[in-house]
Amino acid sequence: MAEKKKLVSEITSMDVDFAQWYTDIVKKAEMIDYSSVKGCVIMRPYAQALWENIQKTLDGMFKETGHENVAMPLFIPENLLQKEKDHVEGFAPEVAWVTHGGSEKLEERLCVRPTSETLFCEHYAKIVRSWRDLPKLYNQWCSVVRWEKTTRPFLRSREFWWQEGHTVHATEQEAREETMRMLNVYATFCEEYLAMPVLKGLKTDKERFAGAVETYTIEAMMHDGKALQSGTSHYFGDGFARAFDMQFADKNNTLQYMHQTSWGASTRLIGAIIMTHGDNEGLVLPPRIAPVQLVVIPVAAHKPGVTEKAQELLAAVKAAGIRAKIDLSDNSPGWKFAEYEMKGVPLRLEVGPRDIEQGQCVLVRRDTREKTVVSFAELATAVPALLEDIQRAMFERARRNREEHTYTAHSLDEMKQIAAAHTGFVKSMWCGELACEERVKEEAGMSSRCMPLEQENLGDVCPICGKPAKKMIVWGVAY
Amino acid sequence: MAEKKKLVSEITSMDVDFAQWYTDIVKKAEMIDYSSVKGCVIMRPYAQALWENIQKTLDGMFKETGHENVAMPLFIPENLLQKEKDHVEGFAPEVAWVTHGGSEKLEERLCVRPTSETLFCEHYAKIVRSWRDLPKLYNQWCSVVRWEKTTRPFLRSREFWWQEGHTVHATEQEAREETMRMLNVYATFCEEYLAMPVLKGLKTDKERFAGAVETYTIEAMMHDGKALQSGTSHYFGDGFARAFDMQFADKNNTLQYMHQTSWGASTRLIGAIIMTHGDNEGLVLPPRIAPVQLVVIPVAAHKPGVTEKAQELLAAVKAAGIRAKIDLSDNSPGWKFAEYEMKGVPLRLEVGPRDIEQGQCVLVRRDTREKTVVSFAELATAVPALLEDIQRAMFERARRNREEHTYTAHSLDEMKQIAAAHTGFVKSMWCGELACEERVKEEAGMSSRCMPLEQENLGDVCPICGKPAKKMIVWGVAY
Numbered sequence: 032m033a034e035k036k037k038l039v040s041e042i043t044s045m046d047v048d049f050a051q052w053y054t055d056i057v058k059k060a061e062m063i064d065y066s067s068v069k070g071c072v073i074m075r076p077y078a079q080a081l082w083e084n085i086q087k088t089l090d091g092m093f094k095e096t097g098h099e100n101v102a103m104p105l106f107i108p109e110n111l112l113q114k115e116k117d118h119v120e121g122f123a124p125e126v127a128w129v130t131h132g133g134s135e136k137l138e139e140r141l142c143v144r145p146t147s148e149t150l151f152c153e154h155y156a157k158i159v160r161s162w163r164d165l166p167k168l169y170n171q172w173c174s175v176v177r178w179e180k181t182t183r184p185f186l187r188s189r190e191f192w193w194q195e196g197h198t199v200h201a202t203e204q205e206a207r208e209e210t211m212r213m214l215n216v217y218a219t220f221c222e223e224y225l226a227m228p229v230l231k232g233l234k235t236d237k238e239r240f241a242g243a244v245e246t247y248t249i250e251a252m253m254h255d256g257k258a259l260q261s262g263t264s265h266y267f268g269d270g271f272a273r274a275f276d277m278q279f280a281d282k283n284n285t286l287q288y289m290h291q292t293s294w295g296a297s298t299r300l301i302g303a304i305i306m307t308h309g310d311n312e313g314l315v316l317p318p319r320i321a322p323v324q325l326v327v328i329p330v331a332a333h334k335p336g337v338t339e340k341a342q343e344l345l346a347a348v349k350a351a352g353i354r355a356k357i358d359l360s361d362n363s364p365g366w367k368f369a370e371y372e373m374k375g376v377p378l379r380l381e382v383g384p385r386d387i388e389q390g391q392c393v394l395v396r397r398d399t400r401e402k403t404v405v406s407f408a409e410l411a412t413a414v415p416a417l418l419e420d421i422q423r424a425m426f427e428r429a430r431r432n433r434e435e436h437t438y439t440a441h442s443l444d445e446m447k448q449i450a451a452a453h454t455g456f457v458k459s460m461w462c463g464e465l466a467c468e469e470r471v472k473e474e475a476g477m478s479s480r481c482m483p484l485e486q487e488n489l490g491d492v493c494p495i496c497g498k499p500a501k502k503m504i505v506w507g508v509a510y
Numbered sequence: 511m512a513e514k515k516k517l518v519s520e521i522t523s524m525d526v527d528f529a530q531w532y533t534d535i536v537k538k539a540e541m542i543d544y545s546s547v548k549g550c551v552i553m554r555p556y557a558q559a560l561w562e563n564i565q566k567t568l569d570g571m572f573k574e575t576g577h578e579n580v581a582m583p584l585f586i587p588e589n590l591l592q593k594e595k596d597h598v599e600g601f602a603p604e605v606a607w608v609t610h611g612g613s614e615k616l617e618e619r620l621c622v623r624p625t626s627e628t629l630f631c632e633h634y635a636k637i638v639r640s641w642r643d644l645p646k647l648y649n650q651w652c653s654v655v656r657w658e659k660t661t662r663p664f665l666r667s668r669e670f671w672w673q674e675g676h677t678v679h680a681t682e683q684e685a686r687e688e689t690m691r692m693l694n695v696y697a698t699f700c701e702e703y704l705a706m707p708v709l710k711g712l713k714t715d716k717e718r719f720a721g722a723v724e725t726y727t728i729e730a731m732m733h734d735g736k737a738l739q740s741g742t743s744h745y746f747g748d749g750f751a752r753a754f755d756m757q758f759a760d761k762n763n764t765l766q767y768m769h770q771t772s773w774g775a776s777t778r779l780i781g782a783i784i785m786t787h788g789d790n791e792g793l794v795l796p797p798r799i800a801p802v803q804l805v806v807i808p809v810a811a812h813k814p815g816v817t818e819k820a821q822e823l824l825a826a827v828k829a830a831g832i833r834a835k836i837d838l839s840d841n842s843p844g845w846k847f848a849e850y851e852m853k854g855v856p857l858r859l860e861v862g863p864r865d866i867e868q869g870q871c872v873l874v875r876r877d878t879r880e881k882t883v884v885s886f887a888e889l890a891t892a893v894p895a896l897l898e899d900i901q902r903a904m905f906e907r908a909r910r911n912r913e914e915h916t917y918t919a920h921s922l923d924e925m926k927q928i929a930a931a932h933t934g935f936v937k938s939m940w941c942g943e944l945a946c947e948e949r950v951k952e953e954a955g956m957s958s959r960c961m962p963l964e965q966e967n968l969g970d971v972c973p974i975c976g977k978p979a980k981k982m983i984v985w986g987v988a989y
Binding site for chain 1: 543545546547550551552553554555558559561562578579580581582583584585586587590602603604605606607608609610611612613620622629632633636637648652653655657668669671
């Protein structure tokens, strides 16, 4: 118990300092380490295993919807980045520039990709000739670099890992459908695998991706009530197509510009998992995405037969398709309990001499700490059922947290009062004007998160300026 | 037939110009495209799918041998790269330098990683405290950058994709065992999955990796008799450990330096597959690694029932665990035959109205063009058996090619004569001196490939200088 305390006491309580709690978890659960490259992190094995599970699942969903993976170069020549005006304005201030190769100065600077629209555009302009070549539905998994001033592990770093989908279509309608299809893929993934409810909506012009006609987003709410943009899907129209001369011959042999989308999700999702589900003992991982779903911990392992039985149970659980491991190190059981709580392993299986006599073991849930005694015979069915139960309960708790921190405002004063007392989502009507959006930011300290696809009518006028309202919008404080 | 000719005629015959044949295949099979980033390529979906199959298989082998994946930063600060003297001398001349972030000049230049030893060293120095923390067996999948002057797709490009394993151990013996274990993993993978026999051996001091004590290699022989280094495994001793102050407390609580290895294989393997198995019709892919193992092509697809039966057969083959697809486009069967031959799909299934009447279809092997008539009932067992047969036959042909192009020399004159008449592996004894190695390069135009682990005694003296021989060595012309 003293040992347990020691390990756990190194995490700051989330009620005392949420930001410090987050940083502590990220370090103590051995997810990241800092390197001497400022603003860049090392993904340690546990975070990388979690990311690989995210990748595997999302990649499967992309392939099911007809997408293929490619790999584009890491670099973008300066003149290529500059071809689309809005895009370069958005990204140029935060890119890293390669100026020398070996000892020679390059004739043209290369930026390290902050995102790869320009490379995909150049490629599509070359390989698409006719309507028969469309659509092209490509994706790549890679890291990108944005020279941010302030960084936080997973949430904002100079290098981060992501996937970026880039598609071209023969018609606007197909491209718009693709934009929504991928938004829905992200939402489904977050809700079903990460147990994280998300709000789907359209970004305002101010928050739109550089070069896009429309940017859709999924917004999640963290424990502290702040919003985390967790994935975006952009409809580009033919803006890039005109800048990059991306034309194809349609069925009447007439040249047309392609219609384009892009969409991305990143290692930010790991930050989202931590801040949606974590508690003061550490990580709490959703079973469907956890690298280890169950850990077997023998109690009084030195007693005859205990280790053997523990290994037998491990084998039974693995045979039921569960990602499980056993800890046979010479640390005390208490130390191990704390360690796997810190790492958020959804289920712990304890088995000792007395359990063995009675033909049973104890399963402890990470999320509620609830204990269930299970007979050896029932183990292979009880574990998958419990894991599904945990998954459901975690989603439900996150949904309830979001509900409890969602407010409605009918005036700017009300917005300011809510923002002063709480952090959460604040719904209101909006006229659609930038001036009102900026006023909410200045006076209530909240940015627009999105105009939800599921609209509600909260009134007829914009509560900021009093002009006719166009949309319901959600405001919040964002990571 | 005219269509088929048209497609195929665009590949140069390998007997006329092997290099042009290679370039043609790489383009016509839609494996790569060039971008405006000089010396960097785009991995198109077909090459990327092949690489993902390679990754999945190798990654499984790494995990079975206890390795974990991590992700290190893309950048290395200049002072970190310089810590190990031999290493920086080897790599500094060919790295790309980032000098600016956004509009600001960096205080210290960052190189884009050419390989990540230095980053792993810094990390291990931080996270390993005692013998209990060892070994650390890490790997990462990423791309690296080397500013090469002349480039060729897959074989040498400024950016390439690879994996790099980096491990630290408590003892020299464990590190040496790891070095050999991973060399054997590579050899097993190449032989069993890529159907490519490899020669395992030790590199000479001249050819050693910058900073290593010993570099082991697997060398494959291409169609044209040239050698392709296909994977390397390095034993570092404690050289990096001393440079990076990587110490741990042993069981007696005495500080010791760690013993280290690294090992890597890259998208070069795709080049190796092309040049080991390809022919004048295009790619020939080993079934175990092919993205598509079988393609169904309906003949006279407009006739009633043909498309339906073709799809039924596709489903049957897929249900047998085969990666299969169907081509229902309106191209002619002849065009389709040529297209999938170009792409090296191991088996083609043809089915037309007459076949359906007789309850059978035709399977055509890509490697030998042999046709087999198979009844519908036998299909699900015939296909996996045929694929295994193709895999074996491809390995056997590659082995025979290597045997036919392996020579033995007992004098420098003999070496020169062989090299003038043939391209292949030339075995000889060697005294171990750099002077003799350089003389073979100058006078016979061959570099040392490796000192094979399986040694033969071809004589007692070095055929170049006449001094006592130490080892048998293999010479060749390398990619």
